[in-house]
Amino acid sequence: MAFDGRFYPRYGHEIGRRCEGAIAALERAEGSLLFASGMAALTAVFLGLLRAGDRVAVAHAVYGGTALLADELLPRVGIEVLRFDPFDPDALAGVLAGRPRLVHVESPVNPTLRVLDLAALARAIHAAGALLSVDATFVPPPFQRPLALGVDVVVHSATKALGGHSDVLAGVVSGRDAELRAVERHRRLGGAVLGQDAAWLLHRSLATLEMRFERQSRSATTICRVLAAIRDELGIERLWHPSLPEHPDRALVDATLAAPGGVLSVEPRGGLARAAAVYDRLRRFHRSPSLAGTESLVCLPIDTSHAGWSEARLEAAGFGAGLLRLSAGLEDPEALADDLVQALSATI
Numbered sequence: 001m002a003f004d005g006r007f008y009p010r011y012g013h014e015i016g017r018r019c020e021g022a023i024a025a026l027e028r029a030e031g032s033l034l035f036a037s038g039m040a041a042l043t044a045v046f047l048g049l050l051r052a053g054d055r056v057a058v059a060h061a062v063y064g065g066t067a068l069l070a071d072e073l074l075p076r077v078g079i080e081v082l083r084f085d086p087f088d089p090d091a092l093a094g095v096l097a098g099r100p101r102l103v104h105v106e107s108p109v110n111p112t113l114r115v116l117d118l119a120a121l122a123r124a125i126h127a128a129g130a131l132l133s134v135d136a137t138f139v140p141p142p143f144q145r146p147l148a149l150g151v152d153v154v155v156h157s158a159t160k161a162l163g164g165h166s167d168v169l170a171g172v173v174s175g176r177d178a179e180l181r182a183v184e185r186h187r188r189l190g191g192a193v194l195g196q197d198a199a200w201l202l203h204r205s206l207a208t209l210e211m212r213f214e215r216q217s218r219s220a221t222t223i224c225r226v227l228a229a230i231r232d233e234l235g236i237e238r239l240w241h242p243s244l245p246e247h248p249d250r251a252l253v254d255a256t257l258a259a260p261g262g263v264l265s266v267e268p269r270g271g272l273a274r275a276a277a278v279y280d281r282l283r284r285f286h287r288s289p290s291l292a293g294t295e296s297l298v299c300l301p302i303d304t305s306h307a308g309w310s311e312a313r314l315e316a317a318g319f320g321a322g323l324l325r326l327s328a329g330l331e332d333p334e335a336l337a338d339d340l341v342q343a344l345s346a347t348i
């Protein structure tokens, strides 16, 4: 899709269009639109596709910023938000009975790495006359392609794997021209287009996307294997990564993800106090709420992406306050695993 960016850079610009074309090719989308952040991209999807009086259904298990956007901003402009558990077919049927215009989910889910049956969701949602948007930030194209499964709109925080060097804040929306036209209209009016310098950095990053993501996926898989082998000794309550044989959505992982990604989550026994002690003892993971950079990162979602969430809300999202989210970078995976083993052993 070509929005003529020669007129004025807020309407699109040369390097932005080149980068959008490259991402659209990766997604096999009719087009892509770049935004100043992942949140700007999500805002444009909601406000571009919805009007006052519309309803939107948003999954319980989404990035905390998306949940806040749905709770605070959308009702203020007359958009009613319905929340639901996308893993529960009855909950989906219930929410579709409320006739939403749009359903928004995340897959893999932050930070539990659960994977949704996007093809089945798309079928049910289309039968109810609604559109499906998915935040696919945790596994970028070409490693998953939600549009091929029937999803209408795909959103990424390009700050993460697509940017990949922790030096650019960006978001991207991909899909068909029909929906993108409305989303671009919002971008043009709201002004949250990605600037030229950031678009240049993002475009540079695409050349190494596959290498980085494959390496990070292998490293996280190695780390998980080491931890899983001695999980009782290390006092691990739950371990989350799409590579694990016991992953709750094993068949969907195999069918829809070409790589599991570099993010894994660990819930040590002992709740938040122990998780905080592990966090304090890690030496090779930088403390940061981001992910998929070249350097390994760790965060406590309860203090960052999901700050302020109640116990009940965390339970609905499927994890506890004592979950540590780790993102494997490009360092030696054995050294990263050793670091986790020492931090878990010292705190048991």
Ligand code: PLP
Pocket (backbone or CB within 6 Å): 037, 038, 039, 040, 063, 065, 106, 110, 135, 137, 138, 156, 157, 158, 159, 169, 170, 171, 289, 290, 305
């Ligand atoms: N979606 C997901 C899944 C995220 O993890 C994040 C940020 O952490 C966002 C959206 C928001 O992206 P940004 O920080 O680029 O605005």
